[in-house]
Amino acid sequence: MEAAKDANLQLNYYQKEDQVLLAVDCIIFGFDKEDLKILLVKRNLEPEKGKWSLIGGFLKKNENLDQAAVRVLKTLTGLSDIYMEQLHTYSNVDRDPGQRTISVAYYALIDVNAHRFGDIQMDSANWFDVKKAPHLIFDHNEMVQKAIARLRRRALTKPIGFELLPEKFTMRQLQTLYESILDKKLDKRNFINKINSLDVLVKLNEKDMTVSRKGSYLYVFDKEKYEKKVEEDGFNFKI
Amino acid sequence: MEAAKDANLQLNYYQKEDQVLLAVDCIIFGFDKEDLKILLVKRNLEPEKGKWSLIGGFLKKNENLDQAAVRVLKTLTGLSDIYMEQLHTYSNVDRDPGQRTISVAYYALIDVNAHRFGDIQMDSANWFDVKKAPHLIFDHNEMVQKAIARLRRRALTKPIGFELLPEKFTMRQLQTLYESILDKKLDKRNFINKINSLDVLVKLNEKDMTVSRKGSYLYVFDKEKYEKKVEEDGFNFKI
DNA sequence: ACAAAAGTGTTTGTCATACACCCATGA
DNA sequence: TCATGGGTGTATGACAAACACTTTTGT
Numbered sequence: 172m173e174a175a176k177d178a179n180l181q182l183n184y185y186q187k188e189d190q191v192l193l194a195v196d197c198i199i200f201g202f203d204k205e206d207l208k209i210l211l212v213k214r215n216l217e218p219e220k221g222k223w224s225l226i227g228g229f230l231k232k233n234e235n236l237d238q239a240a241v242r243v244l245k246t247l248t249g250l251s252d253i254y255m256e257q258l259h260t261y262s263n264v265d266r267d268p269g270q271r272t273i274s275v276a277y278y279a280l281i282d283v284n285a286h287r288f289g290d291i292q293m294d295s296a297n298w299f300d301v302k303k304a305p306h307l308i309f310d311h312n313e314m315v316q317k318a319i320a321r322l323r324r325r326a327l328t329k330p331i332g333f334e335l336l337p338e339k340f341t342m343r344q345l346q347t348l349y350e351s352i353l354d355k356k357l358d359k360r361n362f363i364n365k366i367n368s369l370d371v372l373v374k375l376n377e378k379d380m381t382v383s384r385k386g387s388y389l390y391v392f393d394k395e396k397y398e399k400k401v402e403e404d405g406f407n408f409k410i
Numbered sequence: 411m412e413a414a415k416d417a418n419l420q421l422n423y424y425q426k427e428d429q430v431l432l433a434v435d436c437i438i439f440g441f442d443k444e445d446l447k448i449l450l451v452k453r454n455l456e457p458e459k460g461k462w463s464l465i466g467g468f469l470k471k472n473e474n475l476d477q478a479a480v481r482v483l484k485t486l487t488g489l490s491d492i493y494m495e496q497l498h499t500y501s502n503v504d505r506d507p508g509q510r511t512i513s514v515a516y517y518a519l520i521d522v523n524a525h526r527f528g529d530i531q532m533d534s535a536n537w538f539d540v541k542k543a544p545h546l547i548f549d550h551n552e553m554v555q556k557a558i559a560r561l562r563r564r565a566l567t568k569p570i571g572f573e574l575l576p577e578k579f580t581m582r583q584l585q586t587l588y589e590s591i592l593d594k595k596l597d598k599r600n601f602i603n604k605i606n607s608l609d610v611l612v613k614l615n616e617k618d619m620t621v622s623r624k625g626s627y628l629y630v631f632d633k634e635k636y637e638k639k640v641e642e643d644g645f646n647f648k649i
Numbered sequence: 650a651c652a653a654a655a656g657t658g659t660t661t662g663t664c665a666t667a668c669a670c671c672c673a674t675g676a
Numbered sequence: 677t678c679a680t681g682g683g684t685g686t687a688t689g690a691c692a693a694a695c696a697c698t699t700t701t702g703t
Contacts, residue, residue: 236512656700658696666687
């Protein structure tokens, strides 16, 4: 076990030198009628001051990364109780030209309309269509690409799309959401048949009259039913 | 952008306090005739001295995490040129009772028989059947579980299973490998039909005579062909 | 009456699954 | 000759994909 002993020596030896700054960066997804969007902010410190960036912050001693991500999101946007998932850890030596920093990327899904952005000044923050996002600092574009790929896979196998919609939504909204996530058109009848066959939505006796004259029925996602099906039947959500 | 300014102040304020030790831990998978295995070592330092553990080490200032993972694997086993993938970052405050440490888990796939374990003393390291692994220190069992789940998904959609086999292998070996990864029996004819339909193996004029009297044909994975298919036809490897 | 979106089933093709016998060889 | 693993094809069912017309209602 000599090798492990060396590692141990390294631990002692490098105890100070090898400590690094750990950051958390958040890719915040939203959905606004038609398009999948991400929330970006204008960085107001050097280096790269004035450039578009993901929101981020640093890990504190008394919290784990999930908690740091929640805190960062809450601090910078006022939002809490949000779906978040760890994505990947980025560690290139020169990724941040200011200082060696390791960044753990998270992505978040939020219902754009249900939240007020109290703490954020919207002149220095903006929603961008994911397909038209500007160039971002450091490796943030790479993070965004990975987040989109992950969201695509997740949305096909877990009921996380609903996190991006209002509590009550129409079938058309749900379809448009999936079309924007997958970046391809879906067949209306096949989509509705598939969703209905999953049997996790409740159709309300209530219509959204804002889009068409006829109006379209509203649905809600029945989370309890979904979880019960998963537990009892090993149900697999699959779009 | 007041909030971001606060974050900036925190950066300056916490520049020293908030630095943390970053470790890399490796789940090393191997396949030995019948079973999927992981390589574990006996820890020889406190805390938890003598307990089974993943191999690990600390990130250095002049390398990124991928390089650290490669280095740790090389240092502790003598192996290089190995398939590795970042898995997840573990950060609970008290995960390591000795000192606050964040650990980035990687998993590696190795061909057990093609490598000599020069630097490792096998009395303090051992291959364990993944289904019979002992209790591990810290959150290492959790890491192993996540690695198995990831390997399962990856092996179904990317040709990484071959990393666990000798260069030349029989259909039966390949099938047994997948059975051990997926932890379920597969139908022999269906499996062979599916593999053949993928059209990325080359059947050699050479038989493995060590198992049966009849002998069974050896195959090799044609990586160039696979990559060409992916690039030209958007081919999807799918078991 | 017409424009605009909502709502609704069937057919077809593809892919996954289930399944059983003969072959080659060494002992 | 027999025991052992190797090798091979077809039939069925399930699910995915393609596809067009009627309904409702406000203007």
